[in-house]
Amino acid sequence: MRFSPGFRWLFSLAVLLCLTSPTLAQTVTSPPPLLRDLALRVDTARYSLSRTTIAVQGEPNLYFYYRQNDETAELLVYPQVWRPRVPLRLRRSADFTLLDSLTAVGNQYYRTKIRFKDLSAARFLQLTFTQPADSAGRPPLVQTVRLLPVTRTTLELKPTDTELFVGEEKVFDLLSNNPQNVRVATEWTKGQDIDYRLVQEQGQLRLRVVPNAPGSRLLTVRPQTERPFLTDNGRRLSYALPPLRQEFTVKASRLRFLSVDKKEMTLDEVSRRKGVEIILDNGRTFDLKRTYRIEDQEEAGGALMAELFTRQYLTNDRVLCWLRVYNTHRQTDSYLYIKENDLPKYITNFNISPKTAIATVQVRHRGGDWTSSLAVNPGETVDVRLEGESLQKARFHFEDLAVIPSDSSVRTEVAVVYRVQVPLTIDKRRITIFNAGQPTGYALTVKEFQRPHPLDFVAVNFGEGPRVVNRLNGPVLHSRVISDVVFSFNPNGIDTESQLYGKQYLSFDIRTQNSKGELIEMRTLDNVVVCPGDNSVRAAFYQDKQCQVGSISLNNLLGSRKTYDLDDWSTIIITIKHTQGQYQEAGFTQKLELVLKRRLKFDIDVSFPGGLLTKYRGESSYTSFGGISLAMLGQLSFYHPEKINRLRPYKIGAGFVALNAFDLSKTGGNRDLGIVLLGSIYPTRREAKLTFPLYLGGGYLLSTGKPFFLLGPGIGVRL
Numbered sequence: 001m002r003f004s005p006g007f008r009w010l011f012s013l014a015v016l017l018c019l020t021s022p023t024l025a026q027t028v029t030s031p032p033p034l035l036r037d038l039a040l041r042v043d044t045a046r047y048s049l050s051r052t053t054i055a056v057q058g059e060p061n062l063y064f065y066y067r068q069n070d071e072t073a074e075l076l077v078y079p080q081v082w083r084p085r086v087p088l089r090l091r092r093s094a095d096f097t098l099l100d101s102l103t104a105v106g107n108q109y110y111r112t113k114i115r116f117k118d119l120s121a122a123r124f125l126q127l128t129f130t131q132p133a134d135s136a137g138r139p140p141l142v143q144t145v146r147l148l149p150v151t152r153t154t155l156e157l158k159p160t161d162t163e164l165f166v167g168e169e170k171v172f173d174l175l176s177n178n179p180q181n182v183r184v185a186t187e188w189t190k191g192q193d194i195d196y197r198l199v200q201e202q203g204q205l206r207l208r209v210v211p212n213a214p215g216s217r218l219l220t221v222r223p224q225t226e227r228p229f230l231t232d233n234g235r236r237l238s239y240a241l242p243p244l245r246q247e248f249t250v251k252a253s254r255l256r257f258l259s260v261d262k263k264e265m266t267l268d269e270v271s272r273r274k275g276v277e278i279i280l281d282n283g284r285t286f287d288l289k290r291t292y293r294i295e296d297q298e299e300a301g302g303a304l305m306a307e308l309f310t311r312q313y314l315t316n317d318r319v320l321c322w323l324r325v326y327n328t329h330r331q332t333d334s335y336l337y338i339k340e341n342d343l344p345k346y347i348t349n350f351n352i353s354p355k356t357a358i359a360t361v362q363v364r365h366r367g368g369d370w371t372s373s374l375a376v377n378p379g380e381t382v383d384v385r386l387e388g389e390s391l392q393k394a395r396f397h398f399e400d401l402a403v404i405p406s407d408s409s410v411r412t413e414v415a416v417v418y419r420v421q422v423p424l425t426i427d428k429r430r431i432t433i434f435n436a437g438q439p440t441g442y443a444l445t446v447k448e449f450q451r452p453h454p455l456d457f458v459a460v461n462f463g464e465g466p467r468v469v470n471r472l473n474g475p476v477l478h479s480r481v482i483s484d485v486v487f488s489f490n491p492n493g494i495d496t497e498s499q500l501y502g503k504q505y506l507s508f509d510i511r512t513q514n515s516k517g518e519l520i521e522m523r524t525l526d527n528v529v530v531c532p533g534d535n536s537v538r539a540a541f542y543q544d545k546q547c548q549v550g551s552i553s554l555n556n557l558l559g560s561r562k563t564y565d566l567d568d569w570s571t572i573i574i575t576i577k578h579t580q581g582q583y584q585e586a587g588f589t590q591k592l593e594l595v596l597k598r599r600l601k602f603d604i605d606v607s608f609p610g611g612l613l614t615k616y617r618g619e620s621s622y623t624s625f626g627g628i629s630l631a632m633l634g635q636l637s638f639y640h641p642e643k644i645n646r647l648r649p650y651k652i653g654a655g656f657v658a659l660n661a662f663d664l665s666k667t668g669g670n671r672d673l674g675i676v677l678l679g680s681i682y683p684t685r686r687e688a689k690l691t692f693p694l695y696l697g698g699g700y701l702l703s704t705g706k707p708f709f710l711l712g713p714g715i716g717v718r719l
Contacts, residue, residue: 032080034088034129034143039076040064049145054230054237061148063230069118071149075127077102077110083134091128119149120180120227150237151227153178157207157244164194164211164250166257172207174198179205182241183224193217194248207244214252220245255298255347258283258338264393265306265325265352275309275322282317283338283346286310293339296329300342305329305352308338325352330413353390353413356435360387361442375447376431378538379424379500383417384444386433391416398444399432422446424500424537448541449502452578452587457493457504457530460574461486462563462594469576469590475644477597482563485554485572485594491533503542504530505579510557515569523557526579568598569644595644601637605653606630609695612712614659616701630661631695631714633678651680657699657710674699674708 038049040062047064054063064073079088088110090102099113116122125147133140156175164170176182182198182205189195194217196209211217221244228237258281265276286292291309295302309322329336329352338346362370364383376382381404386396392413397403401420410417422431431444459466462478462485469487487508494501508525531547532539554572555562563572572594578587609629635653639646657676676699683691698709 032141034080034131034141035078035145036080037078038062038127038145039078040147041074041076042066042071054148054235056146056148056237059146061146063148063150066116066119066149066151069120070115071119072099072113072115075110075112075114077112077129078108079110079131082107083131083138086131086134086138089130091130093126093128095122095125116149120151122149125149148237149227150229151178151181152229153181153225153227153241155182155205155223155241155244157221157246159246162246162248164209164217164248166211166214166250166252168257169208169210172209174205174207176205179203181226183226183239194219194250196221198223209248211248211250214250217248217250218245219248255337255344256283258346258348260348260350263331263350265323265350266355266390266393267325267328267352268355271323271325273324275324278321278323279314280308280319280321280348282313282319285345286319288312292345293342294336294348295339296334296336298337298344302337303327305336328352328354353393356388356390356394358386358388358391358433358440358442361385361433362387363444374442374444376422376444377447377449377500378422378426378541381419381421383419384433385410385415385417386442387415389414395436396440397434399434400426400428401431401444427541448538449500450583451501452583452585453494453501453504455576455588455590457490458506458576458590459488459490460592461488469592470588472590472592475571475593475595477595477644479597479599482566482572482594482596484563485574487552487554487576489530489548489551491531492535494530495532495536495538497537500532500536500538502532502538503544503547505582506530507577507579508552509575509577510554511573512558512561512566513571513573514567517571520561520566520570521559525552525557528552566596568596568601570596597639597644599639599641601639601647603635603637604632604655605635605651606632607693607714608662609657609710609712609714612659612695612710614708614710616704616706616708628660628662630658631676631678632656633676635680647682649681649683651682653678653680659701672701672703674701676710678710680714 035049040047042064045065047062049060049062052063053060055061075090077088077090084104084107087104088102090098090112092098094117096114096116099115100111102110102112105111116125119125127145127147129143129145131141154175154177157172158175159172174182179200184198184200184205186197188197188210193213194209194211196207196219198221199206199208207221209219223241223244225239225241228239230236231238261279262276265271288310291307293304294306294308296305297303305327306323306325309324311320311322313319329350331349331351335347335349337344338348360372361374362372362385363374363376364370364385365376366381370385383406384398390413392411394416396416396418398418398420401422404419404421406419409419426446429446431446433440433442433444455470456468458469460469460472461467462476462482463480464478466488494504506528508528510521510523510525512520512522514520527546528548529544529546531542531544536542554574555564566572572592574592574594575589576592577589580587609631612629633653633655635651637651638648654677655675657674657678658671659674660671676697678695678697678699680696681694683693693714694712695714696711698707700707
């Protein structure tokens with residue numbers, strides 16, 4: 001047998017491939033599998049990689065049934081080779097939360113728990129396990145297990161009324177154990193005896209139907225699901241639910257319904273004079289080049305809604321017409337009747353709405369009420385409500401702003417509500433509101449945040465270093481001379497990445513008082529503007545010549561009596577507060593009291609000791625009670641360390657005592673002048689005008705030249 005040269009060449013190539021294929025198979029080796037098996041337990045059901053898998057697009061998926069979107073599952077992981085020193089790891093994912101760490105159970109498997117997040121919406125769900133290289137030279141291993149969550153969905157149609165009319169829409173509620181998993185449709189079916197559409201309305205799954213032909217008609221609905229389910233004993237995935245079949249009796253209406261290709265008409269000067277071109281179902285009895293009257297009632301004498309002028313027939317059994325509209329109409333109000341000589345011929349329906357017009361715009365900030373002020377702040381999320389006419393068909397958008405979908409959004413003919421977010425870095429002062437690309441004449445104004453910030457960005461230094469003012473609670477007792485009181489500001493402590501406050505408008509009320517509480521001087525410093533620093537994303541927009549630069553010295557504000565010239569126990573009272581007229585909410589106030597504390601007091605006192613007991617050197621006993629003496633002492637008084645300007649009840653002094661200075665007897669033999677060192681005890685009641693101190697001490701008599709001791713009361717008078 002002879003072969004052609006081409007056949008011999010192909011045969012040689014095949015033999016060569018067969019000889020080299022084992023070599024190629026040996027050189028290309030796939031990494032060994034990391035897992036021997038994986039079990040997933042949900043409620044009482046158990047699913048494993050070795051038994052419950054299904055191929056999706058050629059790749060095996062571990063499927064499991066779920067009932068809740070945040071289902072909790074237990075994982076049992078069986079490694080191919082047990083390597084105790086190199087444990088398995090489960091990579092984190094945004095699709096689930098790891099509740100327990102991956103824990104080894106004996107030397108057989110690992111156990112953990114996870115909680116899934118929104119299983120109905122999750123796509124490409126997978127678990128990735130890794131195991132690093134070990135000291136024995138085994139390479140790192142990675143294995144990904146694809147998961148396929150499936151769920152059971154039921155759908156039933158149980159109508160209470162099976163009678164329909166041609167051209168009339170009817171709505172039926174559908175019963176389902178999982179309505180969110182039923183796929184809804186945005187378009188109507190076309191060309192069927194009964195067209196339908198599945199919709200979700202206010203959390204209820206509904207079926208909308210419109211019959212097109214009279215008689216007994218069978219409606220067949222073929223619903224689809226978002227998440228699949230298993231059929232043929234778990235061998236095949238399906239998204240198609242069993243068809244819903246229902247027999248309806250469709251009756252012909254008295255007047256034939258003609259559908260229009262446009263359901264929305266705008267009442268403006270163009271549509272009123274020139275008209276709108278529409279395509280209408282052929283009414284069979286239409287005459288071309290003729291005008292028909294359209295009214296909102298079947299009886300004669302109805303209000304003129306529009307005029308219909310037939311132009312020409314089309315090949316699809318429809319008619320090209322001009323429609324001129326004159327009044328507004330809603331489809332929900334009634335049908336529209338096409339009349340010839342006041343006799344209704346057909347019915348139709350469409351909306352005739354005025355031109356979109358905005359009457360008012362309102363803004364609602366988070367936690368606030370609706371306001372006509374259109375000022376918004378950078379980084380803020382606000383609700384914007386537009387009120388007017390024909391707003392439902394408008395296409396509004398906000399310049400450079402993102403519209404956030406919200407459950408509180410409203411869209412009606414007279415009002416629409418949008419939730420918008422202003423970027424932190426917006427560089428415009430006006431945000432224009434557009435409708436279909438055209439400015440509406442309304443705009444939001446961008447205003448920097450102006451909220452009072454706690455006063456922790458203000459520091460005071462009165463000789464002990466800068467201290468934050470809102471941490472100084474109560475009077476501050478300062479025992480040294482206050483050379484100056486200096487206020488400094490931290491601009492970087494105002495704005496943060498998540499909170500913006502803007503410029504801070506402060507006022508300083510300053511009062512100085514003496515030890516008796518009498519006013520020495522009073523000053524007020526207004527309009528101190530502290531602007532946020534460079535750490536703020538809005539720093540470039542806060543630039544202002546009024547911004548405070550540097551510190552504020554109190555001595556530069558005071559008159560003749562500076563802080564270093566104040567007497568003992570004088571008080572400096574400084575009240576720092578936000579300027580109320582600059583904010584829409586209450587600001588912060590901080591009161592600072594600096595008291596010039598002293599420990600000792602030196603003074604010259606004159607008192608009148610009376611009834612003193614004296615003892616002279618060389619005498620064995622005290623003398624009898626003497627008369628009233630006169631004492632002039634330089635005394636040291638001691639202040640209470642925890643009270644303001646309150647003396648302790650004792651004093652120590654030295655000076656002169658004229659014993660029995662007021663002894664008016666004829667003898668007067670006990671008079672003498674002595675140098676003394678005395679300790680005295682005084683009552684501490686401030687309201688007492690007449691006091692009786694006690695004296696104890698000793699001294700030296702100048703005339704007799706004797707030392708002596710004395711003890712006795714005295715008389716003190718406070719003026």
